[in-house]
Amino acid sequence: MKTLTSAPVTNRTLRSLGHELEVDEHSFGWLEDSSSVRNDPAALQKRMDENGYLYIKGFFPREVVLEARKVLVETLAKDGIFEEGKPLIDGILKEGVHPKFHTTAWKNQPAINRVVFGPEVHQFYSAFLGGTIRHFDYIWLRTMGCGHGTPPHCDIVYMGRGTHRLYTAWIPYGEVPLEVGGLMILEKSHLQADRIRNYLNSDVDTSCTNIPGRDGWKHGGQLTNNPVSLRQKFGGRWLTSEFQPGDLLTFRMDTIHGSIDNTTQRIRLSTDTRYQRSDEPVDERWVGENPIGHGPDAKLGRIC
Numbered sequence: 001m002k003t004l005t006s007a008p009v010t011n012r013t014l015r016s017l018g019h020e021l022e023v024d025e026h027s028f029g030w031l032e033d034s035s036s037v038r039n040d041p042a043a044l045q046k047r048m049d050e051n052g053y054l055y056i057k058g059f060f061p062r063e064v065v066l067e068a069r070k071v072l073v074e075t076l077a078k079d080g081i082f083e084e085g086k087p088l089i090d091g092i093l094k095e096g097v098h099p100k101f102h103t104t105a106w107k108n109q110p111a112i113n114r115v116v117f118g119p120e121v122h123q124f125y126s127a128f129l130g131g132t133i134r135h136f137d138y139i140w141l142r143t144m145g146c147g148h149g150t151p152p153h154c155d156i157v158y159m160g161r162g163t164h165r166l167y168t169a170w171i172p173y174g175e176v177p178l179e180v181g182g183l184m185i186l187e188k189s190h191l192q193a194d195r196i197r198n199y200l201n202s203d204v205d206t207s208c209t210n211i212p213g214r215d216g217w218k219h220g221g222q223l224t225n226n227p228v229s230l231r232q233k234f235g236g237r238w239l240t241s242e243f244q245p246g247d248l249l250t251f252r253m254d255t256i257h258g259s260i261d262n263t264t265q266r267i268r269l270s271t272d273t274r275y276q277r278s279d280e281p282v283d284e285r286w287v288g289e290n291p292i293g294h295g296p297d298a299k300l301g302r303i304c
């Protein structure tokens with residue numbers, strides 16, 4: 001008997017954390033582009049409620065994002081991570097160099113601030129949230145080399161001490177085809193938040209002071225290290241895109257996301273930044289000139 005199999009969405013083999021992603025149409029798909037409604041706050045709200053994310057292709061002027069890429073690769077080049085003799089702008093990493101984050105290269109960079117705190121973002125979130133907005137000062141700069149992507153997680157566990165009406169903006173600096181490993185979102189996962197309520201209520205900077213041997217920090221923030229079994233459990237598809245400079249992907253604090261492994265020597269440069277209404281409480285770990293972040297001053301002990 002002939003078995004019915006659904007068509008693959010891509011012919012590429014994709015992995016996340018080393019696990020081969022199922023790429024049939026029930027398991028994998030493309031993010032929906034909302035650029036046609038980018039100036040319609042009611043439509044944006046409705047889509048955010050339904051999908052847990054908004055993907056807006058061509059949100060920023062391309063040249064503004066490419067200027068930020070130039071500044072970033074020039075700054076990162078000082079660490080000696082790029083192969084010599086190749087155009088710097090291509091960001092070709094030396095063999096054996098596997099960076100993931102950079103904690104300082106984003107600081108005091110007008111070209112990056114122009115993107116992440118510029119007029120497009122400001123206008124967008126003000127309209128979307130219906131009031132004056134503010135951002136976290138900390139900028140998460142990802143410099144992903146060949147190797148594993150980011151484990152599935154929800155952002156709230158890293159930044160939940162203020163309002164939960166907080167949105168992440170994920171912004172690629174350059175093309176991110178599938179093999180370079182962009183962000184992926186687990187379809188409608190925010191609608192299953194009740195299944196992971198304990199996880200969503202946790203805070204990576206809290207430790208259990210009453211349990212001997214567990215007075216280290218509770219967890220690294222990931223939901224799992226297996227994006228494939230997670231999807232099988234939750235249903236829905238892993239959604240991603242072949243990202244272009246200028247694209248914006250914004251999502252909720254309880255939307256499950258992770259990223260695809262980079263199988264190339266090309267650096268995947270992206271930032272993630274956060275926005276909220278300014279009349280709502282803010283998570284103090286991420287504001288100010290030198291945010292304390294997950295450093296020792298952020299740690300809270302509690303009785304578990």
Ligand SMILES: O=C(O)CCC(=O)C(=O)O
Pocket residue numbers: 142149150155168169170182183257258259270271272
């Ligand atoms: O870029 C990545 O791999 C992860 C990004 C992320 O977790 C975020 O934007 O919140």
Ligand SMILES: [Fe+2]
Pocket residue numbers: 153154155257
């Ligand atoms: Fe995240």
